[in-house]
Amino acid sequence: MQLDLQQLCDQVAFHRSLNLRVRKSNGGVAFVATVGPEYLVDIEVETVHGGIVASLLDIAATFALIAGTDHDWVTVDLRVDYLRPVRGGDVTITGNVVRAGRTFGRSRAELVAGDGAICAVAIGTFASAAETRGAKP
Amino acid sequence: MQLDLQQLCDQVAFHRSLNLRVRKSNGGVAFVATVGPEYLVDIEVETVHGGIVASLLDIAATFALIAGTDHDWVTVDLRVDYLRPVRGGDVTITGNVVRAGRTFGRSRAELVAGDGAICAVAIGTFASAAETRGAKP
Amino acid sequence: MQLDLQQLCDQVAFHRSLNLRVRKSNGGVAFVATVGPEYLVDIEVETVHGGIVASLLDIAATFALIAGTDHDWVTVDLRVDYLRPVRGGDVTITGNVVRAGRTFGRSRAELVAGDGAICAVAIGTFASAAETRGAKP
């Protein structure tokens, strides 16, 4: 049975606060997030907080592995590269598996602004939690 | 004139939602955060979302550089290592400068749980924004 | 005047010991390296030392920025992900610029084995050394 990614995503209150809409895409996942004013560093310039950018990338990278393997993964480490300030409102985040093994996996994520500019990228190492999610009914 | 770190921190709504209390400490900074249920992944086990852990470490690493140089810094890249799940409630995050140069700096952060266990560490590269914050009255 | 990448590469004895052959490729650079037995961890299984893998990725990422901007860059930080053991002999390493700014740049590299498998990837932050190389006659 395939996991319902949107349902899985929406179980987490923090995810709901980011208005995440998830779909499978090109062998990975793609999210649209609508980032509200509560996550902007300075209302005047509407720049999304770096920690929220990291959160979005972490979520996309994790879900890429979940979508690719049909079980859960836990972030072991994550590197985020900030390339451009991210404006509030709608942003797209894609996640793609680099390699998924039995005990650990690697995946990447990219955050793209409304104008198509890549604003941030991430790569991380994840530990398989096959037993955790897979055991759930 | 020295920056008021708490005031600087509280300018950001997201920081206020984490109930951050900041002080200088051992040549760096130390924050106590009270992480509420809106940032937990699973209310039952009260684990803080990995993106919030990354946010707290990013904030502490950035403020370590701010406190050490009296001007602002922008995160260029950040690596987070997740060592143990983080329970909700009060956590302590310390930030320390590794090296602060004219154009870029490096700093580290650690998140320590109430029982003293180190739950996550981070290291990042930051770009000096001396002109941005320094120019402010 | 465009830089001669091969000549620039061969100025370094360590590069010569890796038998690096460099060319521009798809907006980035591609190297073929022939890794000799002095850099294998275990002669029996012919696995390239992880530090040599990191070296090859660092070189390719740096040269991607050099090729893209026609001036030198210095590695600020580098993350390497090891995906598969690398056999000795000929390997291909590609480097591509993620973003090159005035003071900072970001680039990626991938090491691909003879059978086409991606064995390792890297991403790093680099500081512009425009004045250093650019000032040379």
Place this chain on the structure above:
Amino acid sequence: MQLDLQQLCDQVAFHRSLNLRVRKSNGGVAFVATVGPEYLVDIEVETVHGGIVASLLDIAATFALIAGTDHDWVTVDLRVDYLRPVRGGDVTITGNVVRAGRTFGRSRAELVAGDGAICAVAIGTFASAAETRGAKP
């Protein structure tokens, strides 16, 4: 039976070329390396190649885990931060375990120049290879 770290280190030709002398130190390991001219980027200023710096840090971080657990570890990913140019000759590299679990470990390394300046630091994730080394007689 405790592993002979120096013997383990010297099994690798690349390690021997770096003249590594290893000892246990403060709950971790410390190496002295003598970096010869073949690993310098520019003989004139005697700066050690960044890839060799990464190699030394990777070796120290790996051996910290080996010394702490008495079995082998494989590098999964590594982040290196370059803080200052490293002169050739004798350098000291220390490695310390951040956390060693059953399947994953994390450790740090620092490279210190003869004058005591910290020139580079690293942190990495490692996979346990208990069966590999532990099974050896």
